[in-house]
Amino acid sequence: MCDETTVEESKEYLSGKLSRRRFGALTTGAAVAMLLPRAANAATVIENEVTVATPDGMADCYFVHPAQGKHAAVLVWPDIVGLRPAFRLMGKRLAESGYSVLVVNPYYRTQAAPVVGEGASFQDEATRNILMPLARSLSAQTNVTDAKAFIEFLDQQPSVDTARKIGTTGYCMGGPITVRTAAAVPSRVGAGASFHGGRLVTDTDDSPHLLIPQLKASFLFAVADNDDKNEPETKNVLRDSFAAANLHAEIEVYQGAMHGWCPPDSRVYHPEQAERAWARMLHLFESALA
Numbered sequence: 001m002c003d004e005t006t007v008e009e010s011k012e013y014l015s016g017k018l019s020r021r022r023f024g025a026l027t028t029g030a031a032v033a034m035l036l037p038r039a040a041n042a043a044t045v046i047e048n049e050v051t052v053a054t055p056d057g058m059a060d061c062y063f064v065h066p067a068q069g070k071h072a073a074v075l076v077w078p079d080i081v082g083l084r085p086a087f088r089l090m091g092k093r094l095a096e097s098g099y100s101v102l103v104v105n106p107y108y109r110t111q112a113a114p115v116v117g118e119g120a121s122f123q124d125e126a127t128r129n130i131l132m133p134l135a136r137s138l139s140a141q142t143n144v145t146d147a148k149a150f151i152e153f154l155d156q157q158p159s160v161d162t163a164r165k166i167g168t169t170g171y172c173m174g175g176p177i178t179v180r181t182a183a184a185v186p187s188r189v190g191a192g193a194s195f196h197g198g199r200l201v202t203d204t205d206d207s208p209h210l211l212i213p214q215l216k217a218s219f220l221f222a223v224a225d226n227d228d229k230n231e232p233e234t235k236n237v238l239r240d241s242f243a244a245a246n247l248h249a250e251i252e253v254y255q256g257a258m259h260g261w262c263p264p265d266s267r268v269y270h271p272e273q274a275e276r277a278w279a280r281m282l283h284l285f286e287s288a289l290a
Contacts, residue, residue: 042096054149059108062088065100070161072289073154076103077174083113086265100159107134140206147181165190167285176208183211191288192217193281195262196224201234212241218248218288222277224259
């Protein structure tokens with residue numbers, strides 16, 4: 001999860017590995033794009049900035065889909081830094097693999113995306129001072145109402161095959177939102193993927209893991225190495241909960257990968273493990289969204 005503990009762990013991890021100047025160069029749009037290999041036989045896609053009506057207003061989102069045909073839809077929940085160029089690139093890459101993809105701005109109630117400047121990192125105190133109040137403005141209830149609105153939008157799009165199930169992915173704080181999304185519309189959501197998701201298992205009444213009996217979706221949980229060390233029981237609770245619900249879940253700790261390792265603009269981006277997690281997501285979607 002994104003908190004002071006992961007900030008300090010990331011600083012220790014980065015010490016001597018990547019200079020601030022070199023990282024700044026890597027976070028330009030062109031450099032980030034180069035980090036993401038294109039899919040073999042990548043589809044030509046159409047990209048649009050869209051607004052989606054929700055019970056709380058109009059959400060600014062990025063919608064990208066193959067130029068031809070109807071496809072399974074995927075709803076993408078960004079990490080705490082929100083909708084930004086890196087997530088547009090990730091959404092486009094997923095669309096090139098044959099999906100109609102909606103990447104959302106979870107903070108639309110407060111501010112249009114991007115909410116911080118290009119290259120901003122959660123490791124910087126000034127950035128955290130912007131992002132933490134925004135993250136706290138969200139709740140389990142807003143996650144559910146947003147998920148229903150976004151899925152309704154997707155099901156109205158000509159490029160979406162409504163005969164196929166919907167997938168959802170989430171990063172960092174988006175991880176638990178994938179579980180809430182799958183529980184909010186179980187008849188539509190057939191697969192979810194959480195990457196370094198935080199607070200999936202808590203001692204509160206709205207803990208995401210308590211929703212697992214309501215799901216009809218298969219899941220991938222790609223767990224950061226340091227998250228597992230800080231909360232080693234989370235993976236076990238998830239495994240037991242999915243087994244009890246007779247649902248498939250792939251739950252793996254990605255060794256050497258720090259919290260936040262998947263987005264290519266992250267200071268702790270781990271290319272090899274990020275690609276492996278991406279491949280596991282595609283494998284899940286190929287089987288569960290067929």
